[in-house]
Amino acid sequence: MTTSSSKGVVVTFGESVLCYKSLSVENTGDTSMMCRNDLGGSEFNTSVGLGTLGRNVRYLTVLPAGHAAGVISAAAHSGVDTSHVLVDDATDGEIGITFTAVNGKTTHQRRHSSFSQRVHGRDFDWTAVLKGAAVFHTTGITPSLSEATRVAWLYAIRKAAHSRVPIFVDLNWKPNLIDLPTLWQIVRPVTSSLTVLHLTEFQLTSLAMIEHRRYDAKTPEKRLRILSWLRQKLRVPLLVCSYKSTLDKIGSGWQKRWSAVAYSGGVLSTASIPVHHRPSEWRGASDAWAVGFLDAAVESEWFGYKSNGNFNKHLLRSACRRGDILCALSQESPGPACLVPRSAFTRVHEANRETVVIGMAADISTRAKLESAVQVNPFLPEITCENIDDCDNMCRALFAGGARIVMVSFASDNAAEALTKLVLRKPKQLVLGASNITNPDVAHQAVTIGAEFLSSTGLSVSIYDAAQRLGVPYYPGVCTASEALTAEQMGLTDVILFPMEQIGGLPALRRFVTTHPRLRWIPCGSFSRDEAEEFLKYPQVLGCEAPWVTDRQLTSSRNWSEVTRLMKTTISDTGRKVSARL
Numbered sequence: 001m002t003t004s005s006s007k008g009v010v011v012t013f014g015e016s017v018l019c020y021k022s023l024s025v026e027n028t029g030d031t032s033m034m035c036r037n038d039l040g041g042s043e044f045n046t047s048v049g050l051g052t053l054g055r056n057v058r059y060l061t062v063l064p065a066g067h068a069a070g071v072i073s074a075a076a077h078s079g080v081d082t083s084h085v086l087v088d089d090a091t092d093g094e095i096g097i098t099f100t101a102v103n104g105k106t107t108h109q110r111r112h113s114s115f116s117q118r119v120h121g122r123d124f125d126w127t128a129v130l131k132g133a134a135v136f137h138t139t140g141i142t143p144s145l146s147e148a149t150r151v152a153w154l155y156a157i158r159k160a161a162h163s164r165v166p167i168f169v170d171l172n173w174k175p176n177l178i179d180l181p182t183l184w185q186i187v188r189p190v191t192s193s194l195t196v197l198h199l200t201e202f203q204l205t206s207l208a209m210i211e212h213r214r215y216d217a218k219t220p221e222k223r224l225r226i227l228s229w230l231r232q233k234l235r236v237p238l239l240v241c242s243y244k245s246t247l248d249k250i251g252s253g254w255q256k257r258w259s260a261v262a263y264s265g266g267v268l269s270t271a272s273i274p275v276h277h278r279p280s281e282w283r284g285a286s287d288a289w290a291v292g293f294l295d296a297a298v299e300s301e302w303f304g305y306k307s308n309g310n311f312n313k314h315l316l317r318s319a320c321r322r323g324d325i326l327c328a329l330s331q332e333s334p335g336p337a338c339l340v341p342r343s344a345f346t347r348v349h350e351a352n353r354e355t356v357v358i359g360m361a362a363d364i365s366t367r368a369k370l371e372s373a374v375q376v377n378p379f380l381p382e383i384t385c386e387n388i389d390d391c392d393n394m395c396r397a398l399f400a401g402g403a404r405i406v407m408v409s410f411a412s413d414n415a416a417e418a419l420t421k422l423v424l425r426k427p428k429q430l431v432l433g434a435s436n437i438t439n440p441d442v443a444h445q446a447v448t449i450g451a452e453f454l455s456s457t458g459l460s461v462s463i464y465d466a467a468q469r470l471g472v473p474y475y476p477g478v479c480t481a482s483e484a485l486t487a488e489q490m491g492l493t494d495v496i497l498f499p500m501e502q503i504g505g506l507p508a509l510r511r512f513v514t515t516h517p518r519l520r521w522i523p524c525g526s527f528s529r530d531e532a533e534e535f536l537k538y539p540q541v542l543g544c545e546a547p548w549v550t551d552r553q554l555t556s557s558r559n560w561s562e563v564t565r566l567m568k569t570t571i572s573d574t575g576r577k578v579s580a581r582l
Helices: 042-053 065-077 112-117 147-162 180-193 201-210 221-233 285-299 313-330 342-351 358-374 389-398 413-427 440-449 462-472 483-490 506-517 530-533 551-558 560-573
Strands: 009-013 018-022 035-040 057-060 062-064 086-090 096-100 106-109 133-139 169-171 196-200 238-246 257-265 266-269 275-277 356-358 405-409 431-435 454-456 474-478 493-496 520-523
Touching: 009 042, 009 147, 035 042, 042 057, 042 133, 042 285, 057 065, 057 180, 062 065, 062 112, 065 086, 065 257, 065 389, 065 413, 112 147, 112 342, 133 147, 133 285, 147 169, 147 238, 169 285, 180 201, 196 201, 196 285, 201 221, 201 238, 221 238, 221 257, 221 266, 238 285, 275 313, 285 313, 285 358, 313 342, 342 440, 342 530, 342 551, 358 405, 358 431, 389 405, 389 413, 389 560, 413 431, 440 454, 440 462, 454 462, 454 551, 454 560, 462 474, 474 483, 493 506, 506 520, 506 530, 530 560, 551 560
Parallel strands: 009 057, 009 133, 018 096, 062 086, 133 169, 169 196, 196 238, 275 356, 405 431, 431 454, 454 474, 474 493, 493 520
Antiparallel strands: 018 035, 096 106, 238 257, 257 266, 257 275
């Protein structure tokens, strides 16, 4: 295997499609919203996934004029270079469509798309396309679409191989497009030109039989032995396989995910450090895994191969681990594309050295962290800043004053950007949450960025469900007895009492504590420090906001030293000591 500029560009080649997904009324809560649509396509998903992580990506496709602007804009938004995308100006140009039913079955309408009918390999400037390329990525979907796509796909493979660019092919077989033996007749002759071939366990099983070997999966060792055997037979440097199994003992819909890579030195696996998760989105799993693996390949200069001619086994295993984690994180958000930012991936990847749990069960460890934080400091200041730098400075000032939990309000337009900056720079001892969450999509966005808990001004079943899937604690706002009762019936134990000033302050808290003794309360809203001290005398009060510390006047004057002083004196006056700064 040879490599070009390994810290360079990832080139992807394949079709963009409109992906429609049927939704049940139970999922949406709205009988008028029965279907959602997203841009997708395996190579498109991979390109925007890598772009979202900050990699340099060039995307090649053919688009009908009517849809070109939308697809190009979506890709460019993730940082993808779309300058080599070709536009079909024919009046009958179409974009491919996939439709996924409620039962998960997908149908394809792609045979007559502009890409399927009018793509020609010679139409692309391959010298410019492959300049500085670290890897060329494509999938087995592309040659499955039509004779034109098959010819163009083989032409692209030859060009990449001739330019000595590593080639990653995700077989990604779709039975509604082509049968596997026919697809394998197309792919098999070029496997010796590939650097990586990515399979699922079912595909590995089937190909082993096509290659005249019985697949015996009774033990993990036998599975890996087959992977190694097939790699040698195909003469591909790296043969990778991603696995998943159900974990119904944990709860309905939970999966265990791991992967393995066969190379000249043997087989490496992440089976001993799997990812447990409960997907809310089933599409795009293979694409997201490829994003993680390719990200690691570019970062590590193809796992050390360029420097010494051998693959580094630790880097290879780490690449599989990245794929497993990104696959699980991607499936926590709706839509087939992998839109996981670097900060969210890093938070999970660096925090977990053994089995990763992404989803509802992860809530346990986060709650334990919050419990520890309120023992140090019971105040949860909320940041609402229009200026991102002000948010950063306010957070630093609060932490210097002893704050260990900070909420970032999503009531401001730049909240997501502000949270991203804070997540990247926050001290390990600080817990960051997102407040004023208004719907599940905002919840997904906040947690994907790095929020460790969510809160809302009111009680929302849909946000609660999203938090359960995302594996973060949810603290809803309640202000009536019926809302408090509903929270108890939902299984919640901690709620926000909001808005304190309007509902009656201390007398209201006393009433709720008496009538709902199983709940723990977090008073929020407008109140004084003296009132806060009275609130905290109740053992049922978990903590409370500190509105006098984050007063808008302090923010507008940028008096950060005063913010720090107020935070310190607030903690001191409550009689609770803050642990020394590390």
